[in-house]
Amino acid sequence: MVQGTANWNTKQNQEWLQEYVEDWISFYRKHTKEGKVASYIPLLAEANPDHLGISIFGANGMTLRAGEVDIPFTIQSISKVISFIVACMERGVGYMLDRVDVEPTGEAFNSIMHLEMRKVEKPFNPFVNAGAISVTSMLPGRTSDEKLEPMFQLLDRILGYRPQINVDVYESERDSSMRNRAIGYYLLETGFLESDLNITLETYFKQCSIEITVDDLAQIGLILANDGEDPKNQQEIIPRQVARIAKALMLTCGMYDASGKFATYVGVPAKSGVSGGIIAVAPPRVRDEELPFVDGCGIGVFGPALDDKGNSIAGIRLLRHIASQWDLSIF
Amino acid sequence: MVQGTANWNTKQNQEWLQEYVEDWISFYRKHTKEGKVASYIPLLAEANPDHLGISIFGANGMTLRAGEVDIPFTIQSISKVISFIVACMERGVGYMLDRVDVEPTGEAFNSIMHLEMRKVEKPFNPFVNAGAISVTSMLPGRTSDEKLEPMFQLLDRILGYRPQINVDVYESERDSSMRNRAIGYYLLETGFLESDLNITLETYFKQCSIEITVDDLAQIGLILANDGEDPKNQQEIIPRQVARIAKALMLTCGMYDASGKFATYVGVPAKSGVSGGIIAVAPPRVRDEELPFVDGCGIGVFGPALDDKGNSIAGIRLLRHIASQWDLSIF
Amino acid sequence: MVQGTANWNTKQNQEWLQEYVEDWISFYRKHTKEGKVASYIPLLAEANPDHLGISIFGANGMTLRAGEVDIPFTIQSISKVISFIVACMERGVGYMLDRVDVEPTGEAFNSIMHLEMRKVEKPFNPFVNAGAISVTSMLPGRTSDEKLEPMFQLLDRILGYRPQINVDVYESERDSSMRNRAIGYYLLETGFLESDLNITLETYFKQCSIEITVDDLAQIGLILANDGEDPKNQQEIIPRQVARIAKALMLTCGMYDASGKFATYVGVPAKSGVSGGIIAVAPPRVRDEELPFVDGCGIGVFGPALDDKGNSIAGIRLLRHIASQWDLSIF
Amino acid sequence: MVQGTANWNTKQNQEWLQEYVEDWISFYRKHTKEGKVASYIPLLAEANPDHLGISIFGANGMTLRAGEVDIPFTIQSISKVISFIVACMERGVGYMLDRVDVEPTGEAFNSIMHLEMRKVEKPFNPFVNAGAISVTSMLPGRTSDEKLEPMFQLLDRILGYRPQINVDVYESERDSSMRNRAIGYYLLETGFLESDLNITLETYFKQCSIEITVDDLAQIGLILANDGEDPKNQQEIIPRQVARIAKALMLTCGMYDASGKFATYVGVPAKSGVSGGIIAVAPPRVRDEELPFVDGCGIGVFGPALDDKGNSIAGIRLLRHIASQWDLSIF
CATH class of the missing domain: 3.40.710.10 (DD-peptidase/beta-lactamase superfamily)
Structure with a gap:
């Protein structure tokens, strides 16, 4: 051509x-x-x-x-790649792959059903919401700022600047995404949440609201x-x-x-x-x-x-x- | 190293x-x-x-x-690669991809459940049994020999010899695989079977029994x-x-x-x-x-x-x- | 009133x-x-x-x-009541309830999915197709006529006459109900079919075609x-x-x-x-x-x-x- | 006898x-x-x-x-009968049956999967957790005390005394039942929650902790x-x-x-x-x-x-x- x-x-x-x-x-x-x-x-x-x-x-x-x-637009689910990479860097690849599976699901990204069908097992993969929220819970830090910091540092190294969170989108997500809260409580019950749920969801909604x-x-x-x-x-x-x-x-x-x-x-x-x-x-x-x-x-x-x-x-x-x-x- | x-x-x-x-x-x-x-x-x-x-x-x-x-051992599900390739060569890639999806399922290879959950849609992919049986049904030919012929010709070109069907394994599969018959009738009902069911299953069991x-x-x-x-x-x-x-x-x-x-x-x-x-x-x-x-x-x-x-x-x-x-x- | x-x-x-x-x-x-x-x-x-x-x-x-x-119309699924009663009379209530569960499913009558979701367990109840076909397989007799005979005898005692099979409907069902064949093979594989599959389905389609x-x-x-x-x-x-x-x-x-x-x-x-x-x-x-x-x-x-x-x-x-x-x- | x-x-x-x-x-x-x-x-x-x-x-x-x-023991899921009766008395039978189905599920009481499989439809019945939480949300009142009041009044009329909530059990449930919170958020997203979620869950956990x-x-x-x-x-x-x-x-x-x-x-x-x-x-x-x-x-x-x-x-x-x-x- x-x-x-x-x-x-x-x-x-x-x-x-x-x-x-x-x-x-x-x-x-x-x-x-x-x-x-x-x-x-x-x-x-x-x-x-x-x-x-x-x-x-x-x-x-x-x-x-x-x-x-x-x-500019918010990164949304593309942030799942960043948080997974950062979690692997912070916690080790072995640690992460022991806790989140890497199988495609054949189902929609926000499926709860799949969690239940494989009851005691880990979330299907880090890119469905359940897996991504679980990954975010494994990021070190006790506040959303602490958890987000290594993500921002990585982005800064890659991009040469530190992107911002779109606060309006963050607040809109935080206040509207009931299904992600449902998933969060489900993870909490099944043992796949490693930080406080509210901190985890705050971090998750913020990471999704990074503007790029x-x-x-x-x-x-x-x-x-x-x-x-x-x-x-x-x-x-x-x-x-x-x-x-x-x-x-x-x-x-x-x-x-x-x-x-x-x-x-x-x-x-x-x-x-x-x-x-x-x-x-x-x-x-x-x-x-x-x-x-x-x-x-x-x-x-x-x-x-x-x-x-x-x-x-x-x-x-x-x-x-x-x-x-x-x-x-x-x- | x-x-x-x-x-x-x-x-x-x-x-x-x-x-x-x-x-x-x-x-x-x-x-x-x-x-x-x-x-x-x-x-x-x-x-x-x-x-x-x-x-x-x-x-x-x-x-x-x-x-x-x-x-020597029988090729079994690896034959699904061969039959899919041959079907693409005989019927065209577009024809095949219109009729069989290419999504991973997250479920076992012989799942019937997935067919039902996505009622009117095509089988998930050519490598689950449902998809593979559907692919075999799309091979040209009115007998299993006719349907198998282009597979054998392709293998002959690749391998330099024409492999044989292990008749004992074929008969064993034919007589024991009730779930594949169940899948076959399911495909027949849902319109994803393009040849006679018995001929299709005979072909499918034979292709799985090719010895390599x-x-x-x-x-x-x-x-x-x-x-x-x-x-x-x-x-x-x-x-x-x-x-x-x-x-x-x-x-x-x-x-x-x-x-x-x-x-x-x-x-x-x-x-x-x-x-x-x-x-x-x-x-x-x-x-x-x-x-x-x-x-x-x-x-x-x-x-x-x-x-x-x-x-x-x-x-x-x-x-x-x-x-x-x-x-x-x-x- | x-x-x-x-x-x-x-x-x-x-x-x-x-x-x-x-x-x-x-x-x-x-x-x-x-x-x-x-x-x-x-x-x-x-x-x-x-x-x-x-x-x-x-x-x-x-x-x-x-x-x-x-x-006159064909009895269809209402025959499941008759065949279940007859099977209980012929085989004993305990025998039947050991082999077919009695739980409602929440799903459509011809669901295959439910069979798979409860893998090793018995069909949900005698009134879903899977359970009814399993019940028919437990009727004594080696031919469909032998299996149907106690059903006709019971109907004769109740009705004072022996109803007829509508042969056209029977043949129409026999030739079109691929999903029931799928269910039948599924039952065969999972061990819930106690007679030859073809005889069982022939009996089942005939019992559904009784005209009342x-x-x-x-x-x-x-x-x-x-x-x-x-x-x-x-x-x-x-x-x-x-x-x-x-x-x-x-x-x-x-x-x-x-x-x-x-x-x-x-x-x-x-x-x-x-x-x-x-x-x-x-x-x-x-x-x-x-x-x-x-x-x-x-x-x-x-x-x-x-x-x-x-x-x-x-x-x-x-x-x-x-x-x-x-x-x-x-x- | x-x-x-x-x-x-x-x-x-x-x-x-x-x-x-x-x-x-x-x-x-x-x-x-x-x-x-x-x-x-x-x-x-x-x-x-x-x-x-x-x-x-x-x-x-x-x-x-x-x-x-x-x-004495806590009433737990038996309270679902009481809350459904009270909701029917307060809101009308028609109102309730328009919003909660009355079908058995074939699944466990705390299933989330069933909600998802019937996406846009109402919860299966008032006795699975999802349905019961939805029913509790329909009770009139803006606080858990207001919502519980008609339940206690009905119990008082039936029993001749006003039973008590076991506070220890209530707090234990409130702090441990993450799956019910997951269900609650799911209902919130799908539109089957008619009161504030926290008030609803507080009421639900309290009604389950009534001692009888x-x-x-x-x-x-x-x-x-x-x-x-x-x-x-x-x-x-x-x-x-x-x-x-x-x-x-x-x-x-x-x-x-x-x-x-x-x-x-x-x-x-x-x-x-x-x-x-x-x-x-x-x-x-x-x-x-x-x-x-x-x-x-x-x-x-x-x-x-x-x-x-x-x-x-x-x-x-x-x-x-x-x-x-x-x-x-x-x-």
Whole structure:
């Protein structure tokens, strides 16, 4: 498709690719009409369903951005990747994997039923709400500030700045998410909650309310694509083992109960959130060197109109198209 | 760990690696004591639970074999990979993916419950029994011989010989697997069976009873690792798109309800069967060139003592160790 | 409401009551528009959805009939009461209750899921399909004719004639009910089938296809209301213990997953079938002697337009009204 | 068995019957060894598992008492009958039945799964925890005292005294029942909670902690047996319609997921609690006048050793024996 040379990171190539990406945004924006913004958290319902933005950060330094890239949004479920990584760094991978399973569920992200069906066993995986709340309870600290601190430190190291919590969204989540409280009490009863429930939920709602942009997601994705190292200076930000487990989990469980379809049709580790964000991770691959981003890239997408699984409806189609055009799949 | 040169495929290296693999077989063989051979098909119960064998075929031509490598066994659920590939080749990928979903279930391979819980929808994926029987029903042909023919032709192209059906195992399965008949009638009622039920089940039981060895599994795995091409002559045996979808499905759904754990701890597409076979696919990867099999390899394992999910208990540990030592994970 | 004397069974009273019942039929017939005839067995779909008929046989000899009382229809699930009674008579109550549970399920009559969720346990109750097919398998006999014979003998003793199997319906059921075959194989695998599966299903489909009328249902109901004795001559037709267990089961499990509502709003043991029949049993009660049928009665209803639970939509409303007017509830 | 005259309420008969009941207590007390006291509320675990007591109050004025009849215990789930009756009296039967279903579940009393499986629908019945908490939320009042007041007033009218809340048990329940909080938040999210959650749970835990004796249960049972009227003075304490609906619900849903078995083997409306109490209601019946209690009776049982369903293990056997000996079944 795209023609190029061994070194893709030329200005000319970048311009070509930039044009493509802008065309694709225009094309896939029409699919936003087929989705709906999340309504279960009142403030999320105010998002503009027409928005669609993408940011792609290559390990080779190339950056592509198109659409609404400057609109901040709350990270929501994508924070589950961050909290799981931080918990692994703070408590050890073994500790975490003893306490949270890593199996896809086939069910919706906020399922309580699955907890009950496997009574004495641990939550299915760290990316369903039950598992994520359990993970948050395992973060060290006695207050939500203490628990959030290592998450913010990690984000600061990755992004070069310390993102903020959107207090309005936090309060809206805190006051409306009764199902997460139900899950919390269920975890408390079954022994999978390791901190005070209110502190845990406060932390969880706050971590979901961290405000980021598609650039931030692309940058986090790039670090994961590079196995936890910053490609600019080869410094380890996330331990290699943790980064790789996170990617395995993103591939099998990252897109709610559409994870299998995303793995099949797109083929890269990814995680979505109900505010319309998606982080996608394309590792380096052994392929035709004329393809762009063969050294890996991170991708951030924002498109608040969601499909019935809770994933950005236009974002998924856009990612599928890009993955297909540039052969990003890990398979 | 293993020292080497840019060109790994030297006699000396092969000897070193061969020794390692033999040591690992010796070490992991003791775990066979912790499992049990499958008993639901009477003939499978006669397998020797102490057996453990492995065969590794590299894209670079290197071959490693250790343990019981010459014992033929029936392919069982690993045939679901073959039938899905053949159905995609015969009917088209789109046709198949419209009719069988590609989501992991979180439930056991022979679950009926999941069919009912998602009433009007298609089977969860081609590797649960319901999905596999549905796939078999979509193979062209009006007799089981006609339906099996393209599977045998594909195997013949890959293996260089036409494997045989173990008639005793086939008859044993046919006469004992009442749950598969239950699933079959359920599919018939819900409209996901596209051939006569008896013909479909006869085909299904026959495809499960094809007799192969770990060498055969390693060879199939090698073709898949190489995206469907034979690395010896670059001939396409399986269309690239089909091979890659098969790998995505193997990663998310290949190891029953332990697929998520296998993806996390081992990290390569794989498929197991209740006779104790596992096929694992390690694609080429961008890594330290001094690691063995960086150009990809296929692995066949045989270890009939199973864990409670139905996977070879020693085989999984052996694969986890090898994947860790040689960094085979796709993540 | 209805005025009367100590002896209700006068010609004048009967005329008054007859008028009421005819009025009620006229009134409730309009509700037939809200339902649909069963379609899963092709021949049942040919029933006239406007039909509504009722027959009431009192222990005091009074008979009331209104609406379409002469249209024969197949007994369908109401046969589960007969086969359970016969199996108790032939095999003993203890034998049966050891092998089939007596718990309501909260789920639809043809649920497979419930079997799986309680894996090693017996079917929930004799009135879900799984339990009923298991009961039929426990009837003595090696052919369907031998198995059906004691059912026909019992019906002959109760009705004074030997009803016929509607062969067209039988063949239609036999050839279309794939879900019952699925259930049958499931029972076979889990050890709850005590005869050959094909013979059992043949028997089951035949028993469901026995053709009766509302008079027949009223007469069977009357015998049950009278604890198994014929009120005309005090002869025991069904053992008292068996008749009473059957009534307890009809109350808790007789109306599919609307059994609780029927018990609450109507309050008499009853059993429905998808052809639109309902048998209701009003035992003698300690109440105002001026109410009709204080000595008990049997009621047969026919109304093929069904609600979404599979019960006659107008029939249930009619019964609710009559039970309320005449205070038939056992509570 | 027991011989007698038309008027059973003689001193001699009472002595005979009293001896029988004492014998039966001695005989069935040994079954207490097969059960376990409830442990999920810490204070309940302190009950003496050997205890077994019964109190029988006849409509004819006859009273029989045997075993540990003077030990107060908390009413627990039996309070669900009281709160449902009071809610029906305060809000109307129609209001309540529009908001809580009346179907047995086939599942354990504290199931969350069932709520989820029937997503948008109301709780299964007022006797599972979800339904009972929803019912309590519908009681008028803005504090737990206001909500409890009509319950205490009803109990006062029935019992002639105002029972007390066991504060230690209340605090133990309040502080330990995380699953009920989970259910509460679930109800809040799904719209089936009509009061503040904390007030509702406080009320619910308090109503469960009301301390009563077997005499109290027998007296409540007697009023229900008599359709809500006090047999001494024919005063209506509970509206007839409400009393009868309560009995229908007790029969179909009163004994957790053993309700069907209790209906089949014992055959009277009953409700159990995890402290070991059972209330059973034997209405007047048309039977041999020489049987005792043909005019109806209420029975209270206390036996804190429970079976695996949460019912008094010896209490159920004792009731089954008595019901069989005196033919108390409503069927």
